[in-house]
Amino acid sequence: MGSLVKKTAFFFTVLLMTAGCGTPKAQNNFTEKTIMENTAMDFKVLSSGAYGGIENIVNQLVNDEVEYNRLFSQVAARRFPVEYPEYQESKSYVFIAFGKKSSGGLNYETSNVEQNGENLVVTLKLKPKSRFSTMAIAFPYIVLEINKTVAKSLVINYEEMSE
Numbered sequence: 001m002g003s004l005v006k007k008t009a010f011f012f013t014v015l016l017m018t019a020g021c022g023t024p025k026a027q028n029n030f031t032e033k034t035i036m037e038n039t040a041m042d043f044k045v046l047s048s049g050a051y052g053g054i055e056n057i058v059n060q061l062v063n064d065e066v067e068y069n070r071l072f073s074q075v076a077a078r079r080f081p082v083e084y085p086e087y088q089e090s091k092s093y094v095f096i097a098f099g100k101k102s103s104g105g106l107n108y109e110t111s112n113v114e115q116n117g118e119n120l121v122v123t124l125k126l127k128p129k130s131r132f133s134t135m136a137i138a139f140p141y142i143v144l145e146i147n148k149t150v151a152k153s154l155v156i157n158y159e160e161m162s163e
Contacts, residue, residue, distance in 0.1 A: 038114050038115070038116045038121075039114055039115045039116075040112065040113070040114045041113045041114055041115060041120075041146050041147065041149070042113075042146065042147065043094075043110065043113040043144045043145065043146045044144065044145045044146075045110060045142060045143070045144060045145075046084075046085055046093070046143045046144065046145045047072075047075065047076075047084065047085075047141075047142075047143045048140075048141060048142040048143065049140065049141065050101075050138040050139070050140045051078050051138060051139060052074075052075045052076075052077075052078065052097060052139045052140065052141035053074045053075055053076065053077030053078045053139065054071070054074045054075055054095075054097035054139060054141060055099065055100055055139055056097065056099055057097060057098060057099040058071070058095055058096065058097040059095075059096055059154050059156050060094070060095045060096075060154065061092060061093075061094055061120055061149070061151060061153070061154040062092065062093040062094070062095060063092050063093075063148070063149075065087040065089075068087045068093055069087065071095045071143075072084040072085075072095075072143065075095070075097070075141050075143060078139075085145075088145075089148075090147070090148055091145050091146065091147065091148060092120075092145075092146050092147070092148050092149045092151075093143060093144065093145055093146075094113070094120070094122055094142075094143070094144040094146065094154065095141070095143055096108075096122070096124070096141060096142045096143075096144075096156065097139065097140075097141040098139070098140045098141065099139070100137060100138075100139060101137070101138045101139070101140060102135075102137065102138075107126060107127045107140070108124045108125070108126060108127065108140065108142060109124065109125045109127060109161065110122065110123070110124055110125075110142060110144060111123050111124065111125045111159070113144065113146055115149055115151055116155075118150075118151055118152040118153060119151055119152075119153050119154070119155045120146075120149055120151035120153070120154050120155070121155045121157060122144070122154065122155070122156050122157070123156075123157045123158075123159060124142075124156060124157070124158050124159070125158075125159050125160070125161040126158055126159065126160050126161055127161050
């Protein structure tokens with residue numbers, strides 16, 4: 001029993017000693033406040049459609065010209081000539097490709113974009129399917145332009161849109 005008490009006392013002594021070690025963390029109220037708040041962002045749909053050239057599901061936030069050109073050239077691959085807006089350093093871009101779908105028509109609408117800490121949250125509304133839609137293999141996509149963001153990850157929320 002005495003051994004257990006000694007081990008416990010030793011454990012708590014080491015714990016208290018290590019808890020005091022380390023460098024004090026500098027407080028940055030602006031950064032902490034920014035990370036905690038949701039900030040709605042203006043957005044512009046640069047391109048969208050049912051017949052993009054990206055066959056896989058892609059949800060990507062893009063902040064560099066090389067990746068922008070790579071993804072946009074894939075999106076526009078089924079069009080001739082392949083044209084798309086020029087990259088702007090002051091902007092960030094969101095590429096969303098929905099993968100292979102068995103019917104034509106884009107069934108998604110962007111309703112909101114907001115920064116929530118280190119996440120960029122894009123809310124898409126799913127439009128109800130029309131009784132009359134093209135029976136074709138489709139590769140729907142949306143490309144959004146927003147002001148430059150420091151977000152590190154992209155979150156996509158889906159909501160049903162009432163008729």
